[in-house]
Amino acid sequence: MASASSTSPSNPYADAGVDTAAGDRAVDLMKAAVQRTQGPEVLGGVGGFAGMFDASALRGYARPLLATSTDGVGTKVAIAQAIDKHDTVGIDLVGMVVDDIVVVGAAPLFMTDYIACGKVVPERIAQIVAGIAEGCATTGTALLGGETAEHPGLLGPHDYDIAGAATGVVEADRMLGARHVRDGDAVLALESSGLHSNGYSLVRHIIAQRGISYTEPAPDLGSTTWGESLLEPTRLYTVPLLRLADTLGGGLRALSHVTGGGIAANLARVLPAGAWVDVDRATWAPPVVFRVLAEAGGLSLADTEGTWNLGVGFLTVVDAAQVEQARAALAADGIPAWQVGVVQTDSRPDGHYEQGAKGVDGGAVRLVGAFAASAPTGTSSDGGN
Numbered sequence: 227m228a229s230a231s232s233t234s235p236s237n238p239y240a241d242a243g244v245d246t247a248a249g250d251r252a253v254d255l256m257k258a259a260v261q262r263t264q265g266p267e268v269l270g271g272v273g274g275f276a277g278m279f280d281a282s283a284l285r286g287y288a289r290p291l292l293a294t295s296t297d298g299v300g301t302k303v304a305i306a307q308a309i310d311k312h313d314t315v316g317i318d319l320v321g322m323v324v325d326d327i328v329v330v331g332a333a334p335l336f337m338t339d340y341i342a343c344g345k346v347v348p349e350r351i352a353q354i355v356a357g358i359a360e361g362c363a364t365t366g367t368a369l370l371g372g373e374t375a376e377h378p379g380l381l382g383p384h385d386y387d388i389a390g391a392a393t394g395v396v397e398a399d400r401m402l403g404a405r406h407v408r409d410g411d412a413v414l415a416l417e418s419s420g421l422h423s424n425g426y427s428l429v430r431h432i433i434a435q436r437g438i439s440y441t442e443p444a445p446d447l448g449s450t451t452w453g454e455s456l457l458e459p460t461r462l463y464t465v466p467l468l469r470l471a472d473t474l475g476g477g478l479r480a481l482s483h484v485t486g487g488g489i490a491a492n493l494a495r496v497l498p499a500g501a502w503v504d505v506d507r508a509t510w511a512p513p514v515v516f517r518v519l520a521e522a523g524g525l526s527l528a529d530t531e532g533t534w535n536l537g538v539g540f541l542t543v544v545d546a547a548q549v550e551q552a553r554a555a556l557a558a559d560g561i562p563a564w565q566v567g568v569v570q571t572d573s574r575p576d577g578h579y580e581q582g583a584k585g586v587d588g589g590a591v592r593l594v595g596a597f598a599a600s601a602p603t604g605t606s607s608d609g610g611n
Contacts, residue, residue, distance in 0.1 A: 268368050277370030279336050289398035293332035296391040297322040301426040307384055308440045309453035312350050315388060316357025318423045321460030323392045324365045328464045329481045331402040331471055332394035334365055339372035339390040344381030346374060354388060365464040367392060404498040404588060406479040411569040412546045413503055417562040418539030419461035420515050424486045425533040429456060432523035446518045455515065463540050466559035473555045477545035484535040490580035490591040491532065493541050497589025502574040503567040504594045510564060511598040512536040531593060543569060
C-alpha cells in the first residue's frame with residue numbers, strides 16, 4: 227500500500243469538472259484589460275469579493291439619481307462560439323447594458339459582468355473580458371469586477387453565456403424622458419453598425435434553413451465570412467449622446483435605444499400617452515446585411531421590423547429648431563443622423579400603431595411608406611435628411 231506522501235491529493239471538485247486553477251489563470255490574463263478601465267474612484271483592484279467605487283463625486287450633485295440596467299448579448303454568442311472568435315461580444319454586452327442607462331441621460335459609473343461556461347478556457351475568457359473592457363473604456367465606464375462560473379454538465383465545454391449590469395448617475399433636473407416631449411418635436415434616427423445584438427435567433431434560423439456555414443465566404447456582405455460579418459460589434463452611443471445632451475440642453479427631450487422589439491415599439495416607450503409619430507421609411511435605406519438576410523429567409527423587410535433595428539440604433543426626440551445642431555454634433559462624433567418623423571398630439575390617422583411597449587403606457591408609432599433604394603454593397607445609407 228502506497229504511503230500518503232507518495233500520492234497526489236485528490237481534488238473532487240476537479241474530478242467533477244470544475245478547474246479552479248484555470249479560473250485563476252483567466253483572472254491573471256484579464257487583469258490588465260480590466261485595470262485600464264479603472265480610475266482612482268475604484269478601490270481594491272481585481273479579485274475581491276466585491277467591487278468598490280468611491281461615490282464622493284456624487285456630493286456635487288443637487289439631487290443625484292442612480293440609474294441601473296442589466297442585460298446579455300443573447301444568441302449572438304452562439305456565432306462567436308461557432309467560429310471561435312470571442313473578442314467582440316464583450317463590446318456588444320456594454321452596448322446592451324450601458325447604452326440603456328444613457329436613455330435617461332445618465333452617465334455611467336461602473337459595470338460588472340458574469341460569464342457562465344461549461345469549461346474555463348483562460349484564453350477564451352480573457353478575450354471576452356478584453357472586449358468588455360474595450361467597451362467600458364469607450365463609454366467611460368469602470369469595469370468594477372465580475373464572475374466567471376464553470377457549469378460542467380449544464381453547458382458544453384465550448385458553450386458560454388455572458389451578462390452584465392451597470393450603474394450610472396444623472397442630475398434629477400436633467401433626466402430625459404416622455405415628460406419633456408412636446409408636439410412638433412423632431413425624431414432623429416442614429417445609424418446602427420448593423421444588427422447590434424438583437425434578433426439573432428431569427429438570423430440563426432435563416433442561416434440554418436439555408437444550410438449556410440458561418441465559415442463560408444459571404445460575398446454579398448463584403449470580403450469576410452458569414453460569421454465574421456454577423457459578429458460586427460454594436461455601435462456604442464453613450465459618450466456622443468451625453469455630449470449631445472450638453473450641446474442641446476433642454477432641446478434634447480428623450481432617447482430610445484432600438485433593441486428587442488424594433489423601431490416602433492422602442493420609440494413608443496419614450497413618448498407620452500396621446501402622442502404619435504409616423505416614421506417615414508423613405509428617409510433611409512436599411513444596410514445590405516438586413517436585405518440579404520431577409521431575402522435568404524423569404525421575408526420582406528417589413529416582416530422583420532419588430533425584430534431587427536434595420537439600420538437605426540438609437541432615436542432622439544429633439545426641439546424642431548435644433549435638428550441641424552443635433553445632426554452636426556452627432557456627425558462630429560462619427561454618427562450619421564437624419565430626421566424620420568415629427569411628434570404629433572392631435573387625432574392620429576387610422577391604421578395599426580405600436581402603442582407603448584414593455585408595460586409602458588406610452589405613445590403610438592408606426593412605420594409608413596417604402597424604404598429608400600438599397601445602398602451599394604459594403605456602404606451604408608446616407609440617411610436622407
